[in-house]
Amino acid sequence: MGPGPVAGAATSKVEQAYELIRERIVSGRYTPGYRLVLGSLARELGSSPVPVREAIRRLEAESLVEFERNVGATVRGLDPVEYRWTMETLAVVEGAAVGQALPLLTAADLAEARRLNDLMRAELGQPAGEFDTQRFSQLNQRLHRTLAAPCPNPHLLDLVDRGWHRLATLRTSVFSLVPDRTHQSVAEHDALLDLIAAGADAPTVEAAAREHRSATLRAVLAHEARDPATAQPTSHDPRRRP
Template sequence: MARQPLTEVVAPGTAGALSKSQRAYAWIKERITSQEFTPGYRLVLSALADDLGMSVVPVREAIRQLEAEGLVTFKRNVGAHVSMVDDSQYRHSMQTLAILEGAATALSARRLSAADVRSAREVNARMIDALDQFDPPAFTRLNQQFHSILYQHCDNPRMLELVDAEWARLGHLRASTFSFVPGRAQESVREHENIVRLIEAGAALAEIERAAREHRFATLDAYMTRERPEQSLGGPAHDPHPTGGTQ
């Protein structure tokens, strides 16, 4: 398979500002999240280094970082592989994202401008238009764009870093949850409008956080109900709301 040049992955004008390990990290991660490197794919350091035009050392550093994020698995005498996917990983990432994104959205709410709110509504309108000829991956990209508008002004950089990391991890675990539960898409856009209305009305931050969090949990519940009925909301296997139910 033809490799995408590094210059097409790193934003123009920024490549020179990144270290070699950062460039390698961005290049490899992009291929994992786009599923060019699929679960189980063997990551041969020397081959990656040749593709990137650098030594093995920065590639090894990038692999270690990706291993810390759970995207890569490394075993002695076996080497590095793109991590395999199971439903528990997906569930844990969705639970984590629900909590982090809910908090980030609340912390960002008071900083959103009228233009930001308008942009969020425009993206949601595009999502509604896309329901007729449904393309789950495209819908998921719009979904991420919508949410990033709402949490972008969170003044906690560490929280933003974690939210972005979980979005990337979900991209590796599932190309689109909506491929599995397409009916959830219509409910999702309605919930989007509710979150925007709460922000617009200056609702209590706790209420905004709850709405954003429960929106994410609802998608998880829909998926688990279809794929693993015994693990859905109210099932014996787990509580998808680890903070104590629908708060």
């Protein structure tokens, strides 16, 4: 027979390696600077180092991994400049989308948003060491999408989706960096949903949604200022030296 099954198996191993490493990066299990050892990962996956190397190349293209001389592949730190630009933009477009969606939000939409926020609150009640940062972040994104989804402007929604995708390439879960934001985020969701339920006008709701996003940005930037080792300097970063 031809090489089809072998090629398929190799592709499957690359995908397994990619998903495993990416999940550990975005969940915070692999922190910035963590060294990705091909041999260890290959043994864990029961494969040769070749699929792992290909998976790491994919992650490098997504700016989640970088190669350092004499070190090898390591988890890339958060790029504070790119993160700031992405969050500033997302605060504007997502706030506008929620404002435009307001007249079209149904009682079912609001109930779903509250349900998701309650699930986030339940995650916070997990015993120490069992808090699932990735699940918390996924619930957070679903809540935000629920409020923006009825927006009648498809171009605005496209910009929101692009912002979420861009965040995923920078760091899916910032809550592993700023754990205090977990409780604050849930409380801010409650306040936003209470505003909507009380019949607040679109400008008020838009401003609240925008401030909620901006508060996360401020918390992350404050963290990076205190602990620059978790950040990844770029050519745009004034801290970078030639």
